[in-house]
Amino acid sequence: MKILAILLFLIFLPCASSDEFSYPGQLQSPGPLVLPSDIAVNANASGRAITASIETAAMMMSGAGQGPESIDSNPETGFIESGPLPINAASLFSAEPAAALSICGMVFNDLKGEGPRTKEKTGIAGWTLILKSEGKEDLQTVSDEMGQYSFENLTPGKYALTQVTQKGWNQTSPLEGSYEIELVDINAQGYDFGNHFGPVPIVERTYRGLSFEQMEQMSQHEMSLPQAPTGPEAMKEPLSYPSSFSLLSHVPNYNSRDQGDCGNCWVWGCTAVMEIAHHIQDGIFSRLSIQYLNSNHNGGTGSWACCGGSPIDFSSFYNSKDKFIPWSNANANFRDGCQVCSESTTMPAGSISTTPNYPISSLTQYYISTHSGQEAAINSIKYILNQNKGVTFRFGAPNEAAWSSFVSYWNTNSGTFDFAAWQGQTVDSGYCGHEVTCVGYDDSSDSWIMLNSWGTNAAHPDGTFKVKMHTNYDLTFSSGGYQLFFGTFDVAFTPFAPAWTSLGGYTTYKHTAITDNQGRRHVFIVGGDNALWDNVDSSWVCIGGSITSTPYPAKDKFGRIHIVVRGADYALWDFVFDTESWNGEWKGLGGYLSSLATAAMEPTYGNYMKIVARGGDNSLWICDFDVNDLSSYYWTGLGGNLNSWPFIIFDSSSRMHILARGGDNGLWDNRGVLSSESYEHSWHGLGGIITEAPFAILEPSWASFIAAMVRGADNSLWMADINVLSNPETCTWHSLGGAISSEAFSATDSANSIHTFVRGSDGAMWENVFSSSPWNPSGAHWISHGGSITDWSPQALISSQTYAYVLGGDNAIWHKVYATSSALAASSEAEAFGKSDSPVQSEEVVAGGTGASIPMS
Known part of the structure; x- marks a missing residue:
């Protein structure tokens, strides 16, 4: 599409003064802009292989058609290079086609x-x-x-x-x-x-249990296991624990667990403990395969998993395999629900994909001492649970009547079951045992929370049931073995570290990323030729231009991506990219910029892309660009004295917030409130001493709060928790720790967690993640992703997977794809239900806080 080359001059009026900011006067007038005569970006006939057709123009360097310079170098430490990647505007990566x-x-x-x-x-x-x-x-x-x-x-x-x-x-x-x-x-x-x-009938079910012989063998072996450390031994008085506690949220699909007719309750009960540990240790919320053990244990026939087993068999199996398999692997979901002991597995072990997998370095089983008095037993179990470890629990019904009483309870009763009723009953051929997972407790109902593997019903809609806490823990078989047994595991997952791979290219400014409305991932860079380049799902497209800043993408109401940049003339330029039709055009918007620009779509009327930048006078300027006609725009000076580029965001009530590092090195917010179809702006200081530009997001589930992530004067990560309802805004500072060497980039996920990505002092990419709902910043934990990256912050696109992009030491773009990290559960009621747990921090504390509980150096 054609773009007219026009001469643009823009004279700005200064903003009214303020005590905190100085206003040096007008921005410099820009020189004439020279635009490329034609820009069109097209998909080929397949719609997948993307190339660029761009005519030579005054803004493009002679090398623009060659693309970002190809790099042939040794990979940096922590990276796995996918080979030297010669890239140009008319070709894609060469690779062998994957097997269908x-x-x-x-x-x-x-x-x-x-x-x-x-x-x-x-x-x-x-x-x-x-x-x-x-x-x-x-x-x-x-x-x-x-x-x-x-x-x-x-x-x-x-x-x-x-x-x-x-x-x-x-x-x-x-x-x-x-x-x-x-x-x-x-x-x-x-x-x-x-x-x-029609309506699904209620089906009468039979529930298989462990045999008397199995339970006797288990009981004898269990007492030879090492005892789990439970703090002070045999405590007669209750220790200081929360009145209720649950690890259920760490078990994926906890309400979709059904062993069916298969007698493999022991596999389900132990696997849930592994899933909890995996989430707690590595932040990986991934359902683990039951079928993998079912198909492999004893060859999937004869005395196989559906005939019963024990945590001892579980531990032995996985210590021999040294890995767990995700449920989502091909054919790894549970298939044997209709099989009984006399039959065999329906899924041959060789048909289950073992890639990817979660390696482990050790797996150790422990018993929990519960036979030194009731209070000591309760304290021992609570101690393990409060260490964020799941607990295995097996119980034995002495006869058919006792087993039927439990089955009847499960089918109809949502209350608490008490095993003390079985005291003194005779063991006969109707004996049955069962293994479940203890995931928590509730003092108010005097109960343990047990996760079953019998599906759900009206009485137990989430698959859990309650067992009386103050009960008789010394129930025994006639041979002397205990009928109730609690255990746990220590498992060490090998940190899951997907490889970094190179996307090639060569960039001279910070990169940025966005997902378009068609689901494609774009990474924008300025190449070695100073042109704008777009990596679209690992394929490079040259957009052209002569750029002197980081490109910043934002979507308008039509779904088009606006990539705003500073041109070689130091004016603002916007490449308006229609990713549906795969066409785009440059728009010159004048001005004189001394920083990169950021942009956001005005949400109330949806007519203007709001673009902000620091002017030649170091003050804040905003450009209103009409997205309806793509020709009208106007500039407004908002004053101030900025020490960073500004960041623009709209809150849930359509108020505009432009955050920046002020001349005093504090965090400042230029807030715009909509009045009579225009915005009234005012500056508010939020304190702190920061060393980089802020990056802000809307806090999930908190409509009135913005989280601004900054690098503090102590080189750790700090969050300004900004309440936008108050006027002026109020701000609570939270130290998230770490030792960082870049500005921050943040994003949120569908589980209401906040993820912040930085370069650590070791040169690797680090991720800080915590839950926003329930609010739990003090539960933030750090995850290292390795690599050796430049001082610029990573970028990430988050869905069920995280696509992370960094600039490597070779100035090429590298990326890693991994299961999105999960936040830890709230550790206190204050955090679960409100924001009152953390006091406002003074700016002196922000400047020199010592809250880096997990240093990254």
């Missing part, structure tokens, strides 16, 4: 509403299946006359599979409602959808 993979299964008629598919259940034709994958177009297929479906020619990646349920039908399988599948090296098969016409 597939996902298949059946849509079946679940006549009895039982759930999993069995051989006698028939298929249903004509049902629509939808396959989604981030950054790719949705795929659809329809089940054939046998109910079978298949998605073919798939590339490796993560997929979400759902069905379109037809009117009058109810889905019975899978319990989760959909499948999450990661394809790497093995085709995914047997991903079935069960459907029942």
